[in-house]
Amino acid sequence: MLALRLLYRDWRGGELRLLALALIIAVAAVTGVSWLADRVAGATEARAADLLAADRAVEYPRRIPNDWQADAESRGLTTARTAVFPTVVLNDAASRLVSAKAVSDRYPLRGSLRIQPRAGAEEVVPDGIPAPGTAWIESRLLGLLDVSVGDTLEIGAQTLEVAGILSFEPDRGQGFGGLAPRLMFNHADLAATELIGEGSRVRHKLLLAGPRPALDGFTDQLVAREGNAVEIERPSEQGRGASEVIEQAKRFLGLAALLTVIVAGVAVLLTVRHYAERQITGVAVMRAIGATRRQVLALMIGKLLWLGLFAGAIGAGLGYLLHLGMLALVAELLDTRLPPAGWQPLATGWLTAAAALVGFALPTLARLRNAPPMRVLRQDLGSGLLGAGVPLLAAAGVIIALMAWQAGDPRVTLSVLGAVTATLALLTAVAAAVVYGARAWSRRGGNRRLLWLTGFTRRPVTAVIQIVAVGVGLMSLFLLAVVRNDLLSAWESEIPADAPNQFLINIQPDELDGVRSRLAEAQIDTRFYPMVRARLTGLNDAAVQAGDYESAQARRLARREFNLSWTTELQSDNRIVAGEWWGDVDDPSPQLSVETDFAEEIGVELGDRMTFSSGGQRVTARVTSLREVRWESFNVNFFVLASPGTFDDLPATWLTSFHLPSDQGQVLNDLVRAYPSVTPIDVSSVLRIVRTIIDQGSSVVELMALLTLAAGVLVLLAALQITGEQRRFESALLRALGASGRRIRRMARLEFWLVGLVAGSLAGLAATAAGMVVAEVLFSLDYPFRPLTLVVGALVGLVTVWAAGALGARRYYRASPMRLLREGG
Template identity: 30%
Template sequence: MWVKLAFKLFSREFRRGELTIIFAAIALAVLTVFSLSSITERIGLNIAQKSSDFIAADRRLSSNHAFEPSLLTQAQGFGLKTATMLYFDSMLFANDELVLGAVKATTEDYPLRGKIAIKDSLSSQSYEVDSGPKAGEAWLSEGLFYTLNVNIGDNVELGAGVFKVSKVLVKEPDAPFFSLSGNKRVLISYADIAKTQAVQQGSRVFHRLLFAGNEQQLNDYYTWLKPQLKSNQTWQGIKDKQSPLGNNLDRAERFLLLAGLFGIMLAAVAMAVSAKRYCERQYDPVAMMKTLGGSRQIIRNIFLLHLTLVTVFSIVAGLLIGFILQTIGADYLATFMGTDLPQAGIRPWLLSSFIGLICAMMFSLKPLLDLFDIPPLRVLRRHLGDTLAISRLHLALSFMTIFVLMWLFSGELMTTLILFVSTLVVIVILFVVSRLLFAAGRRLGLRPGTSWSLAIATLQKRANANAIQLISFALAIKLMLFLVVLKNDIISDWQMQVPPGAPNMFIINIAEQDVAPIEQFFNDNNIPHEAFYPVFNGRVDAVNGEAFARRVSKQEGEKRDENARAGVNREPNLTWLTTLPEGNKITQGQWFSDGVMTSDIIEVSVFDGWQKALDLKLGDTITLLVNEQPINAKVTSFRKVDWGSLKPNFVMILSPNMAGKVPVTYFSAAQLQDKDTKDISQLLQRYPTISMIDIKSRIEQAQAIIAQVSLAIGFVLSIVLVSGALVLISQVQASLAERMQEVVILRTLGAKGRLIKLATLYEFILLGAIAGLVAAIVSDVALLVIQQQLFNIDGRLHFYIWLLGPLSGAVFVASIGYFMVARTMRQNTQHLLRKLA
């Protein structure tokens, strides 16, 4: 009996639009989470695939000695694709020219990820292939063609073997980021290693195994491999810290994760507001049903069935719309990225459905219980039940639900805590602010009958509802400001890492007498370059006379002196300079004094990362061991260094009175174009003692990845902006009935249409401005923590959003709010009364 009545009421209310709000809220929750999680997963998979090009595989295993054959056999047993490589140096000879080249021998499956770029001649266009040279062939980098004076089809002697030069090697996906033989690379078949006779017992070689497969296969294999790894074998993926892209990829994933978390928060807010408003609109029907003899159990069954039906329909609709949105978005992104985005797995479907179901249950529970408690006397006394107390337990459960859903989605407790706590701060501040402002409205001294006075009076009249609206508006604005500012900071930080005009080649081992002619060469050929820095190697041997623990020989069974001070077991490049290098910032102390040149005391500025490692403080005396010569230097400053800028940087810079005390070579960096390759090769022939580090191709790859990530982040941000707008729409939609009543009363009292319209507009402007101001301030403070803790970039206040927040909030809320109620105000009074009835 009650089931038939429930379906009849459901059909009637659905046609009348009574269930529109709660239906839209659940659908919004589902489609937001589904579209965000699908897009972020597909983008993440694409970024991971593209980034895997940097190592030509999903994982790689490196060693300086040969691998056991069982490693490959077992990997293939786990379903992994594999490839083998060997690096070694060997002499190349052709046309009476002899040069040392960096040789890489690969099996036919190389590369497992990415492509090799080659050319058929020096003057032809490059193209990509997915396998290396055949047996008997050698692919040479362009610089070797000029050095050896060879052409395509010529023979070149490599070790004891003779090889046919068949291609110009332009780019390898896994070319080392720093290579001393950047313009002297050779690629041959793995089968030709024996032919060269360059690899003998005790030869200095480097082995590498490549693996490709899904994450489960890779994890299973690594579980088997880990106990067998030697201390000098390294298992690496693109996210490892050894990878130059690791930090940037981690930042991108964290941003996409934040976007998903914000989507969940927006959906939860929309659901909570909509569920409460829907149940409030059912107070009168429930009171009528009780008056006519309906029992509490029947009423409960009817509305629980309604909730179940609307939840199922809305989840299905949300999944369908979300799938369409993410498909359109993915196709759009794929077009601009020039790639196909991988398909997402089952997780977005399950996650969005689960979140939609949980939101429907948790945020509708208390309003439904209130609905069942409506007294029958409400039929006569319409305000009975309007003041049902808000349950603290329900509030606690609601907040806990949001927290758990965010944590479930992110898997990161710190990220969830920062966002959740900052949101609670916004809620508390706004509730207090709204109470104070609305309570003080009568003391503003506004003239009766004006639009502003009517707007203030309306805000006072709906103080509780406006406080909830303020919180909803502020949360939407906060999340949007949060993502906009964070996106700009992340991308600008990436661009600072590889700024326009950054050097893409380093030249080292320059003799002092060669500095002037090399600099003249750069100037004559219009090649932008950095200054020439004197460099030498030195080891920090002691601080304030306290010697560091020396290296011990494990071969001889020596043990380290546990009482000795720990140091840094490497000899970095050091220099002396007069001025602070670009991109360096003094964090403590002062740069070298003007009179240092006439002083016997050598000063040193230390990279702040070594301050903690060496336990240094200002005024300490460092003893540097350069060759066998000890040099004492006084610590006068600590510097922050941007190592990602690709500019020449040093962990220690000594004062200029260091000049002449130790032998040095010089070091510089330049920005090369493709047209400069031949000239640089001739320069290297003219000065055979210098070496070039070529990172041009690696920078191009990194910039391509960053461009794709930036585009993806922008698209995900647009989804969150749309979700925020939908939250605002649902909030305004929930108050339309009450606004209709106000319009009818005001018109009955003789208020003009212009007065009502302006008052409504001013009301939304005030709500938006207040919400935007609080959202901007709290967002900026939370950003300080997020940037430092999660993204490892300098946190700073963004005072411009303190102005942007209220302005954008006022415009955003006023535009959406006025658009939503404009249709209501255009309708005549008789029509509004009929709708209210």
């Protein structure tokens, strides 16, 4: 208990408070991210079967045959059917694109639905599904369509009454289903809508529940008979995509939290060195009265253990509140109830505190065991005891270990380590150039200039550390809060003013002439494209299996259906980069042109043979060219294009894109009323949803950046603590020489202003440079240099450092000249 009593004494003396605050911030960052990721991942894992609403599901591009369902039920399996497709619903006031879902009796087989009988009512679990002639809609449709429970909506040729508000469905999918609001209705009304035709974009599913042997027997027989025309979904596969996204988000946020830990670790390094310097004499006294090196080391370790225990508990508490704040920021992106918070993040917090203390504090305090007992009589002994080499190496080792833990991949670890090292080295080099340049300038300017810049130039190492620490926090904040919006604006500005903002899909062949005529009457000139939906089932002589690919993106591509088309002319936003376009050669054989990124992901090269299957039919063709596509043109484009005649035997629909002026919205409403099966997609609304998702996700990371900035402010305060005695001496000396208190405070204020200006300017410059790199490398955008970011950065840095510095240093400028005279005597 001696260690606890001594820790309490040191705490009351104010020597460990900054160290404890640094630990608390580091633990809060790590535990907050850990709780957030664990609860979201726990919800995904806990409802793996619910994500499918069944024990197994069979997806088929056409209506599920009745004999399939009868066969499954004869094996003792429970069944249900669903059909999901995009369409437009209308009422007298407005129209809106929705994700319509037709469900049959017994749906869902796993999990449960939740609805509200009316707006504002308590959620209830319904006894069944919507009755024939009725529908349940998501709450956001109430405002978008200005409807309430009891009103009617038109979906295709059918009119449905709104009978409830859909609050939750267990198998709410991703992709389009995650963007458009849901309308759920009875499967018995599906035919009456007249929306389902040959080649329509519909996901038909047969849901199955029951004993595993019966499930395996039915699905194995079905696959053997139908081949790749059917896709069998299992709960583990259904949750895999969400789990991969969660794992990537956890890794990213964990690395963001690690940046906070690194900056907080610098504060620990500075604070613990100052603390150790003040403890040397006390330890020497202990050694003089008989304490051994081992006892001294045990005492120091005991202090750190108690400090880590208390700081870890407080930091974990703040981390819990932080994760609640992050959950609130992304509430709209979460469509599930989360499990209770577990205790594992608490253990993670204490481990983080322990790692920070072992890496940043223990190497310095451990050297106190070598304090010479003779220091009691000679204060000059032991002055070189606290070297910097070993503590810095230990800190670097802990940082690398934490990076490896958070990244989970050696390549990611090396990349992040290189990026962090390069950023810190660049900031340090520029900050040092500014500080030492100011020092040289002040010395050439005489005593008056030197006097004004004394605080900034007489402690150059301290100034550089303060600038880098605060600059890292501000850079993270600017990169997320300012540069992110600039990047989005730059991306949107790249879209031409007359770029297509409407897509029409699911146009049936017998509707093509009518749709073309209506658009022509509205003076909309557009091009129509044939489209077939098919799954990639073969590559050369091998079957394509999702499990054969390592990357998550490739596995998703191997499972999904593709939109394929054919044409004789290459669009202006497509460019052949390898091979030859079939329009340039005389070759009647079936040929394919593949988009380059897709080809690289799926492993396709020139000369390969690709096999696509649709509706039980297979088509094989040879890849004769690779294309680059400018997707930002918003024209209709495809991963795979074929030469004319290649897909003639497959059922096709048509689609088009065009620019619709804002004052011609009625044209679209009239067209959809005339052709209910045609589905319009408003690109501008999709862009708004994407921006919302980016903004909400970035808000979470902005919280982490604020914590990094708070850690940077702690570094500033730690540096003030280290130089406290020197500042007291300077203040007393200046007073003795006749300087007023106001002038001394003005000099201190100038020092903080300079540190803040340089830190903020460097942060703005670094954030802008990072934005330029991201814009060029990832998005191929022109990101202009914005001086305003530097101005804002300088002002924010000035205010932040000045406020923190004025609060932390005011007690150092009240020293009396008499104290200086007495100490000098």
